[in-house]
Amino acid sequence: MIKNSSLPLGRISLFLAILVWLALLLVDLVRIFGMINNLDSGITKEVTWILEILFFIFVYLVYRRIFWKNRQSDFLTLIWRGVSTGLFAASAGLLTELVYLALGESKIGTDPFLRNVFYHINFALTSAFLIFTTLLWKHLILYQKNKQVVNQWQVFELSILGALFFVFFNHNNFDYSFLFGLTILLIISILLAVNLKWIPYLNFKEKWKTLLFLFLIMGCAGVLFYRVLDSGNEGDLQINLTDNLFLMALFGFVFAYGLFSFLVTLFNLPTSSVFEQKLTEAINFQKLSQSIQPEESEEQVLDILLDSCISASFSDAAWIELNPKEPFQVKNPLRFLDESTKTAVLSLLPQETQTWVPASLSEAQPPQAIRITHPNYRSALLVYLLVNKSILARIVLIKEVKEGFNKEMISIIGTFARQACISVENHRLLNQAIENERYQEELKIAQRVQKALLPLKLDHPASFDICAYSNTADEVGGDYYDTYQVDETHFVLIMGDVSGKGTSAAFHMAQMKGVFQSLIQLGIHPAEFMNKANAALSKCLERNHFITASIFEIDIVNQRFCHARAGHIPTLWYKATEKAAEFISIEGLGLGILRNPTYKNHVQEKTFEYSSGDILVLLTDGILEGRKETGEQFGYDRIKKIVEEHHQTSPIQLQQEIIDSLHQFVGGDGMIDDDYSLLVVKFK
Amino acid sequence: MLQLERIKEGNKDILRLIGEVDASNSVLLDQSMQEILQQGATFLLIDGSQLGYISSAGLGVFMSYLDDFSEQGIGFAIFGLNEQVSEVFKILGLDRLIQIVPDKSTAITLGNEP
Numbered sequence: 001m002i003k004n005s006s007l008p009l010g011r012i013s014l015f016l017a018i019l020v021w022l023a024l025l026l027v028d029l030v031r032i033f034g035m036i037n038n039l040d041s042g043i044t045k046e047v048t049w050i051l052e053i054l055f056f057i058f059v060y061l062v063y064r065r066i067f068w069k070n071r072q073s074d075f076l077t078l079i080w081r082g083v084s085t086g087l088f089a090a091s092a093g094l095l096t097e098l099v100y101l102a103l104g105e106s107k108i109g110t111d112p113f114l115r116n117v118f119y120h121i122n123f124a125l126t127s128a129f130l131i132f133t134t135l136l137w138k139h140l141i142l143y144q145k146n147k148q149v150v151n152q153w154q155v156f157e158l159s160i161l162g163a164l165f166f167v168f169f170n171h172n173n174f175d176y177s178f179l180f181g182l183t184i185l186l187i188i189s190i191l192l193a194v195n196l197k198w199i200p201y202l203n204f205k206e207k208w209k210t211l212l213f214l215f216l217i218m219g220c221a222g223v224l225f226y227r228v229l230d231s232g233n234e235g236d237l238q239i240n241l242t243d244n245l246f247l248m249a250l251f252g253f254v255f256a257y258g259l260f261s262f263l264v265t266l267f268n269l270p271t272s273s274v275f276e277q278k279l280t281e282a283i284n285f286q287k288l289s290q291s292i293q294p295e296e297s298e299e300q301v302l303d304i305l306l307d308s309c310i311s312a313s314f315s316d317a318a319w320i321e322l323n324p325k326e327p328f329q330v331k332n333p334l335r336f337l338d339e340s341t342k343t344a345v346l347s348l349l350p351q352e353t354q355t356w357v358p359a360s361l362s363e364a365q366p367p368q369a370i371r372i373t374h375p376n377y378r379s380a381l382l383v384y385l386l387v388n389k390s391i392l393a394r395i396v397l398i399k400e401v402k403e404g405f406n407k408e409m410i411s412i413i414g415t416f417a418r419q420a421c422i423s424v425e426n427h428r429l430l431n432q433a434i435e436n437e438r439y440q441e442e443l444k445i446a447q448r449v450q451k452a453l454l455p456l457k458l459d460h461p462a463s464f465d466i467c468a469y470s471n472t473a474d475e476v477g478g479d480y481y482d483t484y485q486v487d488e489t490h491f492v493l494i495m496g497d498v499s500g501k502g503t504s505a506a507f508h509m510a511q512m513k514g515v516f517q518s519l520i521q522l523g524i525h526p527a528e529f530m531n532k533a534n535a536a537l538s539k540c541l542e543r544n545h546f547i548t549a550s551i552f553e554i555d556i557v558n559q560r561f562c563h564a565r566a567g568h569i570p571t572l573w574y575k576a577t578e579k580a581a582e583f584i585s586i587e588g589l590g591l592g593i594l595r596n597p598t599y600k601n602h603v604q605e606k607t608f609e610y611s612s613g614d615i616l617v618l619l620t621d622g623i624l625e626g627r628k629e630t631g632e633q634f635g636y637d638r639i640k641k642i643v644e645e646h647h648q649t650s651p652i653q654l655q656q657e658i659i660d661s662l663h664q665f666v667g668g669d670g671m672i673d674d675d676y677s678l679l680v681v682k683f684k
Numbered sequence: 685m686l687q688l689e690r691i692k693e694g695n696k697d698i699l700r701l702i703g704e705v706d707a708s709n710s711v712l713l714d715q716s717m718q719e720i721l722q723q724g725a726t727f728l729l730i731d732g733s734q735l736g737y738i739s740s741a742g743l744g745v746f747m748s749y750l751d752d753f754s755e756q757g758i759g760f761a762i763f764g765l766n767e768q769v770s771e772v773f774k775i776l777g778l779d780r781l782i783q784i785v786p787d788k789s790t791a792i793t794l795g796n797e798p
Binding site: 497499500501502543544545546548566567568569570587588589590593594595602621625627631633673674 | 706707714736737739740741743744745747748750751768772775776777778780781
């Protein structure tokens with residue numbers, strides 16, 4: 001292959017070819033002069049042969065360059081170039097003939113030198129035509145190449161190369177060795193001539209043009225061949241350039257491949273519409289599979305599908321009906337028929353197709369060919385489009401002939417329909433993914449908002465330390481804690497837990513915060529607080545939701561706290577004097593369970609005195625119910641033990657210890673399937 | 685995992701809970717109870733002897749039927765709860781609103797005495 005170099009190789013070759021041709025002409029004229037005048041010109045015939053071979057080689061290089069530049073052109077353009085070269089060479093030959101006919105037996109007419117100049121011109125043009133056409137045939141033969149074809153071609157090229165130098169062996173005699181060489185080259189040519197895979201790619205019109213061009217090429221080759229034979233017989237020509245195995249073999253090859261191509265193209269004419277149809281189908285299929293772009297609508301896919309089905313089946317009319325449940329419309333559902341015709345044809349279809357969901361349709365089924373008895377139409381094809389096991393649409397194709405849909409059509413339409421369904425399904429999945437992405441974003445926002453509902457800073461006096469922790473099972477949760485300073489000496493601690501988890505729990509948690517914040521302002525005591533909270537929450541909680549809560553009102557001056565519990569996990573109280581912890585046992589029903597005034601009978605409050613070093617640990621059930629793989633729960637006793645062991649540490653350290661122990665307990669395979677929160681208070 | 689079994693014994697419908705009731709399957713429990721009530725049950729017993737765990741969402745289901753039971757005069761009791769599950773009912777205070785009895789034989793006799 002010639003690389004794209006800066007040297008104008010084509011032009012250099014052309015220049016050299018002309019130069020060699022001129023040299024050849026000059027040498028031959030000198031030789032003729034010598035022969036006529038019986039002088040020894042000192043130039044042997046080998047010089048002529050070498051120049052001739054060089055000329056062939058340079059012409060080959062010129063045309064190879066041209067082919068390299070035009071390798072993307074279509075067949076017809078290339079073949080046309082061959083035709084024009086041939087026409088030029090042939091007409092030059094005929095013109096020479098005419099000139100000599102006109103000159104007759106005049107002096108110029110019989111001048112051997114002039115005759116030789118014309119002969120050389122014709123030789124050059126004929127060679128150019130043959131070499132060009134050979135390269136053209138090569139391009140066509142190797143259009144769909146495989147290793148075998150390439151090998152065959154290489155054999156041919158090598159043989160032709162041999163033929164080029166054959167003249168040194170044979171000395172331009174027409175003998176058996178010449179005939180033998182020619183026969184072998186002709187056989188190889190014929191073997192190569194069966195590689196005609198480019199022809200099916202031509203459409204009907206192109207095939208006609210190709211036939212004409214091939215005819216012209218063969219005509220030109222014929223004329224030129226005839227002239228070569230003719231000139232070979234003329235005795236007064238001492239120099240014979242054309243009785244050359246190379247040129248003869250090229251004639252043979254050009255003619256053989258031209259004839260084969262002509263015949264095959266001719267016989268392909270009647271079937272070319274089928275090939276064109278297949279090509280259109282392939283393109284349609286590609287269109288259908290490409291139209292999955294997110295910005296494109298399902299409507300476009302269906303539009304392409306309808307067109308593709310019509311062209312694949314040569315239908316005379318068609319329409320598409322969308323499932324009434326689908327949210328979109330096809331702009332142009334009727335093709336080549338009007339609404340009334342559609343209604344008429346629809347009524348002719350079998351009973352089960354009149355309704356939208358035929359009883360038998362659960363899986364994708366092949367298109368169904370139906371005979372109809374309409375004045376204009378005789379056959380119909382019913383195609384259902386299934387997306388996610390529900391019918392997206394149906395297409396009805398109709399034809400004027402009976403049994404107009406053959407097996408191949410039904411199969412290709414089935415394939416089209418499936419591809420369209422896949423496109424639509426992919427389109428929907430993509431949209432769903434985008435939607436999910438958006439929900440995720442929304443949940444993140446909810447998470448941020450909810451985090452803000454928990455206090456950043458916990459109000460507390462210098463007389464006790466406090467810290468808190470909360471984690472959610474899902475993005476948002478239903479646990480709540482807060483502190484509130486009633487006055488200089490009174491502080492309130494509160495913890496709440498909404499039943500369930502996730503989004504619904506989170507909304508109730510927000511309501512709980514509102515209710516608690518309002519009630520705290522009233523300065524009421526714990527039992528009354530729970531009673532009022534129950535009344536308020538009963539109005540806003542769903543029937544199967546409840547809230548558990550714990551409240552502590554701490555009097556730091558008198559070192560005591562008043563406590564009430566509404567169904568919440570009992571609070572762990574570490575008593576420094578006893579060096580032991582216990583869960584504060586007190587009766588109390590969860591909020592929202594009993595939604596009437598009798599609730600107050602189910603809640604108590606109790607006041608306890610604490611001393612310095614005492615610890616309160618408020619928890620939610622998420623901690624206690626943290627479970628190992630085996631199902632064992634973290635439970636009360638473990639927490640109690642941890643607190644007793646770590647009572648000397650700061651609340652934050654104790655809290656961390658509990659959380660770490662919990663995580664260690666559940667391990668990698670266990671789970672904490674609930675929101676969990678912790679509030680630790682240590683009195684100084 | 686939760687499995688629900690329905691048995692009828694005398695005038696009582698027994699719903700046996702096998703496994704665990706959590707947020708994901710509390711709907712199943714709700715559906716079963718709804719079904720039993722719609723079929724005109726007069727006394728519903730929950731067999732919790734094979735119940736390993738119940739979350740607050742599961743408790744919420746029982747709670748939501750309490751008003752219906754008292755309004756329609758339907759008897760309701762739970763029996764056979766293990767210690768851990770029983771504790772959950774107690775802490776929430778539900779044991780004050782729902783009859784929780786130790787075993788089936790006791791549960792069967794409920795409401796039969798004059």
